[in-house]
Amino acid sequence: MKVFTAEQIRYWDQFTISNEPVSSVQLMERASEALAGWISENCKNHKKMVIFCGNGNNGGDGLALGRILYMKGFDADIFVQNPKGKFSDDASVNLKRLRDLSGISVRDFNEAGQYNFDNRTVIIDALFGTGLSRPLEGAYKQVVDLLNQKSCIKISVDIPSGLPADEIFEKEPIIFKTDYTLSFQCWKKSFLHPETGRYAGKVIILDIGLHAQYLESETTENFVIDEKLISDIFKPRQDFSHKGTYGKVTIAAGSYGKIGAAVLATRSALKTGAGLTFTIAPECGYEILQISCPEAMFIEGGSKMITDFGSEDTTVYGIGPGLGTHEETEKGLLEFLKKHHNPVVLDADALNIISKNQTNLNLIPKYSVITPHPKEFERLFGSTENSFARLKLAREKAKEFNIYMVLKDHHTQVVTPEGNIFYNITGNSGLAKGGSGDILTGILASLLAQGYSGENACILGVWLHGRAADLAAEKYSKESMLPTDVINTFGDVFEELNKIAQVKL
Structure with missing residues (x-):
């Protein structure tokens, strides 16, 4: 799914109006019907809808939504800054339609402080849409501050008010903190970054029928990894094949006391379909690896360290989990990188070793995959003010060194050498445990060995990792799930993928 800027979305609206028999107010009605459909289906036990509307088109959506919900049997109360003030043309139309109904009150923001927000109330934010270019001020800031203190379920229309669509405000602004964001047609960039996405709650994308031709022709460098993209990438296993068909992986991992990392990466490579899997590890891990991963072949790389x-x-190398940064390991890794020119997967201590000297970055083979978490990224490339700036720097470095970068985060980002960014939306906070990154290293090395391109291996790999974690969380909870539980759900994910592939045939 393409991620468009606020400006591109406005052009999409205009393109739809120009190329379909639909007016702007009819398009607003279409959006409000979609909003009302989701709310009526998911908020059946909350009959009182309190909608806070701005005087622009986002407010117009809210005014139309109030009317439609009222017609569906909900109680609806509307708040605006000034009921007699100036509204946009389409919002004015919907304000008039609303006033033609008896039973819906339109109140001033000033009355919100005395309103009874009980436990059956849903607060709906339709104050500002994607056009907001500065932090909230005045009455809008005050009402959002008030609403943020309420414990009711909160829903935002298109985007939480006060949140910019494409960037981050320099100072800490007042932003409506919602439980659900019902956004139109596509994700906004700010939903996908930790500093801003925390305001958006659970994001639901509603299809309001914006023109498909614009979606196909308009270009972007930002994408969300969705099931359609995954189904296009995934290659089902062929009947007439053998172990050589699915490549060879060599996991180089582990040191004394950290053999578990090598086990996790090895098991992950095995469980995601590699034809042959070898593990280079120190001699002290021999028995552990042979017992826990009998399908993999052991290569001794040292005594207590590699x-x-x-x-x-x-073979495709996956290097780094539990490696340690000992002087002998550092020397061995750098010697390896000097003579090895095929793409590799580098994680954890492999990246920490490389970060000791900036010239080491030039040793990374072209089209390799590196998988830094925020602190590892900082050691490699320097600190940044926020995740938006970090992503910008990552794009520059991916191009400079001609590598793929998997930036681990709540919504992990795949950055390609061409400068494209793919945000992953599977996964959950249950992955915030030691060992989760080791699993990803094994997945990525396995997919590369099976012949997936660097881009497709990264996209499918992070999605599969996150999807398995979602299934593990359903079974064990986010708190109790372990990285081994994630590995054990890979089979369920592949079952899903193969069913989708069968439907496409």
Whole structure:
């Protein structure tokens, strides 16, 4: 799914109006019907809808929504800054339609402080849409501050009021903190970053029938990884195939006391379909790996730490989990990178070793995959003010070094050498545990070995990792799920993918 800027979305609206037999007020009605449909289906036990409307088109959506919900049997109360003030043309039309109904009151913001927000009330925010270019001020700031203190269920129309669509405000502004954002047609960039996405709650994308031609022709560098993209990438296993068909993976991981990381990465590579899997680890991990991962072949790379990484052109290396940053390991890794020129997957301590000297970045083979979390990224490339700035720097570095970058976050980002960004929306906070990144290393190395392109391996890999974590959380809870539980749900994810592939045939 493409992620468009606020400006592109406005053009999309205009394109739809120009190329369909639909007016702007009819398009507003279409959006409000979609909003009302979701709310009436999901808020059946909350009969009182309190809608706060601005005087622009987002407010117009709210005014139309109030009328439609009232007609569906909900109680609806409307608040505006000044009921006699100036509204946009389409909002004015819907304000008039609303006033033609008896039973709906239109109140001033000043009355909100005395309103009875009981436990059956749903607060709906339709103050400002994607056109907001500055922090909230005056009466709008005051009413949002008031509403944020209420414990009612909260829903935002298109985007939480006070939240910019494409950037982050410099100072900490007042922003409506919602439980659900019912957004139109596509994700907004601010939903996908930790500093801003925390205001949006659960994001629901509503299809309001904006013109498909614009979606196809308009270009962007930002995408959300959705099921359609995954179904286009995934390659079902062929009947007439053998272990050589699905490539060879070599996991280089582990040191004394950290053999578990090697186990997780190895099991992950095995469970995601690699034809042959080898593990380079220190001798102290031999029995552990042979017992826990009997399907993988052991290669001794040292005594208590890896000092010899070998170098073979017919395998895809996944290097870093539990490696340690010992002097002998550092020397061995850098020697390996100097003579190995095929793409590799680098994670954890492999990245920490490389970050010790900026010239080491030039040793990373072209089209390799690196998977830094925020602190590892900072060690490699320097600190940034926020995740927006970090992503911008990541794009620059991915182009400079011709590598794929998997930026681990709540919504992990895949950054390509061409500068495209793919946001992953599967996964949950149950992955915030040691070992989760080791699993991802195994997944990515396995998919590369199976012949997926670097871009597709990263996209499918982060999606699969997150989807398995979602299934594990359903079974064990976010608190109790372990990285091994995530590995054990890979089969369920592949079952889903194969069913989708069968439907496409």
